Amino acid sequence: MHLMTRLFALGALLAASATAGAAPAPAPARAALEKQDIRAQLSPRRFTTIGAEIGAKVSRVTVAEGARFRAGQTLVAFDCSLQQAQLQKAKAVLSGAERTFSANKRLEELRSVGKVELEVSEAEVAKAKAELAANGVLLSKCAIAAPFSGRVAEQKVREQQFVQPGQALLDILDDSVLELEFIVPSRWLAWLKAGYAFQVQIDETGKTYPAKVQRIGARVDPVSQSVKLSGAIAGSFPELIAGMSGRVFLAPPAGQ
Numbered sequence: 520m521h522l523m524t525r526l527f528a529l530g531a532l533l534a535a536s537a538t539a540g541a542a543p544a545p546a547p548a549r550a551a552l553e554k555q556d557i558r559a560q561l562s563p564r565r566f567t568t569i570g571a572e573i574g575a576k577v578s579r580v581t582v583a584e585g586a587r588f589r590a591g592q593t594l595v596a597f598d599c600s601l602q603q604a605q606l607q608k609a610k611a612v613l614s615g616a617e618r619t620f621s622a623n624k625r626l627e628e629l630r631s632v633g634k635v636e637l638e639v640s641e642a643e644v645a646k647a648k649a650e651l652a653a654n655g656v657l658l659s660k661c662a663i664a665a666p667f668s669g670r671v672a673e674q675k676v677r678e679q680q681f682v683q684p685g686q687a688l689l690d691i692l693d694d695s696v697l698e699l700e701f702i703v704p705s706r707w708l709a710w711l712k713a714g715y716a717f718q719v720q721i722d723e724t725g726k727t728y729p730a731k732v733q734r735i736g737a738r739v740d741p742v743s744q745s746v747k748l749s750g751a752i753a754g755s756f757p758e759l760i761a762g763m764s765g766r767v768f769l770a771p772p773a774g775q
Contacts, residue, residue, distance in 0.1 A: 557767040559701035559719060559750070561759060563692035565667055571682040572660040575599060580689075584674040588691075592665045595676075595688050599661035606654040613647035620644045669693040672761075697759055699730060699750040701767050705739040708746060710771050717750065721765035729753040730767075 575597035582588045620640040626632035673690040676682055699719060703711070715732040729752070736747035750767075752759065 557701050557703060557769065558764060559699040559767050560764040561697045561699060561721070561752070561761055563669070563694045563761045564696040564698055564751075565669070566672070566690070566692035566761075567666070568687050569594060569663055569689040569691060571595075571597075571663075571684055571686045571688055573597065573599075573602075573657060574681070574683050575602075575661065576681045577676055577678050577688075580674060580676070580678055582671050582689075584671050587670050588665050588668065590665055590668045593662050594665050594671075594691075595663045597661045597682075599658060602654065602658045602661060606651070606658055609647065609651040609654045613644070613651050616640070616643040616647040663688070665691065667693050668695065692761055694761055697752045697761065698733065699752070699767070700747065701750070702743075702745045702747055703769065705744045705746045707769075707771070708735070708739075711735070711748075711769075715769075716753070717767060717769040719750075719752070719765050719767050721759065721763050723763045723765075724758055726758075727768075728756060728759070 577595060578598045579593075579596040581593055581596070588594060620637075620643070623632050623637045623640045627634070627637050669692050671689055672692050675687045675689060682688065711732065713732055713735060717730055717732070718727050719730050720727045730750045731753050732748055732750050734749040739746045
């Protein structure tokens with residue numbers, strides 16, 4: 520009977536220990552959440568797709584895929600022989616209209632021409648000027664200049680290819696500053712501010728780079744209790760390119 524009592528007490532003790540071990544520990548769980556792997560991807564500060572504004576044949580693509588260019592540099596040039604001819608025609612029409620209007624003004628002084636005829640010739644001058652300006656604008660679309668300095672991400676057309684208005688020609692990006700986007704727990708907003716320094720380890724290079732928080736998201740996700748951050752690599756590192764990804768190391772300040 521004494522042995523049965525001892526066995527029963529031992530069993531109760533083991534059951535209590537097992538139950539206690541299975542209960543969740545809130546503090547360690549929260550700590551694990553805080554130390555979760557935060558992933559980020561490098562993205563360019565600016566990027567866009569260059570498109571054709573006129574229908575014409577591509578004469579030259581001056582920058583190859585992956586190559587760098589500077590702001591204002593011509594990226595694509597079109598064969599605009601037709602547009603050039605139309606501009607010359609518009610100049611000739613304007614010259615003729617101006618001569619007619621000038622002659623009518625002299626005749627009007629001699630009272631040899633009617634007022635209506637004079638006004639019509641003046642309107643023809645205005646019309647010819649507008650036509651010349653329109654042809655000038657059209658001709659300016661025959662060469663596409665880079666809106667910023669950067670690199671060609673993708674070349675979508677080839678030389679001697681005929682393109683339509685609105686057709687994509689080049690994907691370009693500005694990689695002078697590489698940005699990072701990632702998500703962190705919203706409770707970090709108590710100490711996390713713009714300008715806060717952190718580290719990011721890039722998978723493709725295996726190296727760790729300095730970075731700073733640039734912007735904090737405008738709203739918190741109420742379901743995941745997280746917020747989006749935007750950061751930027753601090754400094755210039757030629758080996759880094761857009762699309763690389765890695766792990767963010769972001770630690771709270773002392774006392775937090």
